[in-house]
Amino acid sequence: MSTVRKDETAPVRSGSQGLIPAQPGPGEGESVRETARTRSEEAPAQDGGEPGTGAADGTAGSVIAGAGPVGRPGERATVRLRDEGPQEPPRYAPEWLQLREGADAAARAPELLDPLRIRLANLPNRTGGLVVHDLGCGTGSMGRWLAPRLDGAQHWILHDRDPYLLHFAAVASPRSAADGSRVTVETRRGDVARLTPDALAGASLVTASALLDVLTREEAETLADACTGAGCPALLTLSVAGRVDLTPADPLDAEIAEAFNAHQRRDGLLGPDAVTVTCEAFAERGATVRLHPSPWRLGPEQTALTEQWLRGWVGAAVEERPELRDRAERYLSDRLAACAAGTLHVTLHHSDLLALPRPTGGTP
Numbered sequence: 001m002s003t004v005r006k007d008e009t010a011p012v013r014s015g016s017q018g019l020i021p022a023q024p025g026p027g028e029g030e031s032v033r034e035t036a037r038t039r040s041e042e043a044p045a046q047d048g049g050e051p052g053t054g055a056a057d058g059t060a061g062s063v064i065a066g067a068g069p070v071g072r073p074g075e076r077a078t079v080r081l082r083d084e085g086p087q088e089p090p091r092y093a094p095e096w097l098q099l100r101e102g103a104d105a106a107a108r109a110p111e112l113l114d115p116l117r118i119r120l121a122n123l124p125n126r127t128g129g130l131v132v133h134d135l136g137c138g139t140g141s142m143g144r145w146l147a148p149r150l151d152g153a154q155h156w157i158l159h160d161r162d163p164y165l166l167h168f169a170a171v172a173s174p175r176s177a178a179d180g181s182r183v184t185v186e187t188r189r190g191d192v193a194r195l196t197p198d199a200l201a202g203a204s205l206v207t208a209s210a211l212l213d214v215l216t217r218e219e220a221e222t223l224a225d226a227c228t229g230a231g232c233p234a235l236l237t238l239s240v241a242g243r244v245d246l247t248p249a250d251p252l253d254a255e256i257a258e259a260f261n262a263h264q265r266r267d268g269l270l271g272p273d274a275v276t277v278t279c280e281a282f283a284e285r286g287a288t289v290r291l292h293p294s295p296w297r298l299g300p301e302q303t304a305l306t307e308q309w310l311r312g313w314v315g316a317a318v319e320e321r322p323e324l325r326d327r328a329e330r331y332l333s334d335r336l337a338a339c340a341a342g343t344l345h346v347t348l349h350h351s352d353l354l355a356l357p358r359p360t361g362g363t364p
């Protein structure tokens with residue numbers, strides 16, 4: 001039985017790059033190279049930990065996949081496109097990633113770019129251009145934000161376990177750097193939690209966005225091992241910090257936030273502990289780590305995103321603590337009304353992290 005939402009097959013727009021086709025198809029896009037299936041992609045993947053299911057008001061269809069867990073009771077998947085058995089990893093709807101792209105771009109911390117630029121300027125072999133690995137790229141929003149902010153030719157290697165999203169990322173990839181140099185991309189399907197230093201041979205930079213909180217401690221340590229082993233800097237952005245400020249305040253805010261955070265930590269995923277654990281992992285391996293806040297600031301201009309986020313956030317809280325259901329339904333209904341009226345303001349705290357490992361291979 002297919003559980004794909006009908007509107008997932010509709011064309012969507014992404015960034016300024018124009019129409020994203022509804023269906024993935026290998027070979028489309030000039031500079032796209034779909035790699036052969038790797039052994040790692042056959043393995044069970046981790047669930048995504050983005051906000052919550054089917055919505056506290058019981059309107060499961062009204063939350064975009066990826067904005068919250070959906071599907072079978074107790075299952076943490078964000079969406080299942082097909083029934084392919086218990087090992088199928090969760091999927092994130094491109095519509096959800098598109099909806100959040102503007103808020104993500106506004107939230108990202110440009111303060112971390114200067115130290116990154118300095119490191120990149122000192123790389124050996126810089127003449128060949130930068131090679132950037134974007135892990136868990138989704139539809140590619142990190143590249144659309146970062147590539148035009150860095151000088152020089154760039155080759156982006158976009159990693160995700162979802163070929164559907166990889167296709168979107170490839171066709172809507174950035175084309176030029178800050179100084180007009182060429183930007184090319186290729187896609188790699190696989191499990192980024194199994195990255196090795198070898199896989200990063202020749203890499204100038206690793207990036208990820210909204211990924212760390214859906215990893216386990218072990219996976220974050222594997223990532224730190226790979227980056228430090230390769231001497232490769234890492235810009236790991238938009239990890240949830242576990243704090244949300246809503247205005248006007250409601251007595252249930254704290255309880256919902258707590259239940260949501262517990263939901264994120266299910267099955268050993270890092271959730272709101274992602275930044276602390278990842279910082280420690282890099283620091284223990286000799287890297288210098290810098291952190292900067294990167295909150296979403298949602299107001300009357302972002303009602304569509306706020307609505308989806310609210311449904312997912314409250315839905316996850318109720319999935320975690322079913323006894324909240326009745327109060328959460330009232331809460332969600334009031335919050336959605338305030339959102340529609342333009343009177344709700346939400347600050348959803350995230351952190352961006354820049355890790356600068358000790359250079360290897362004679363870098364200054």
Ligand SMILES: C[S@@+](CC[C@H](N)C(=O)[O-])C[C@H]1O[C@@H](n2cnc3c(N)ncnc32)[C@H](O)[C@@H]1O
Binds near residue numbers: 135192
């Ligand atoms: C919340 S989305 C973020 C997507 C994108 N980076 C962005 O900021 O819009 C998380 C992405 O990571 C991917 N992902 C999660 N865990 C993964 C894993 N272990 N291996 C590969 N991809 C993974 C998902 O398929 C999804 O595209």
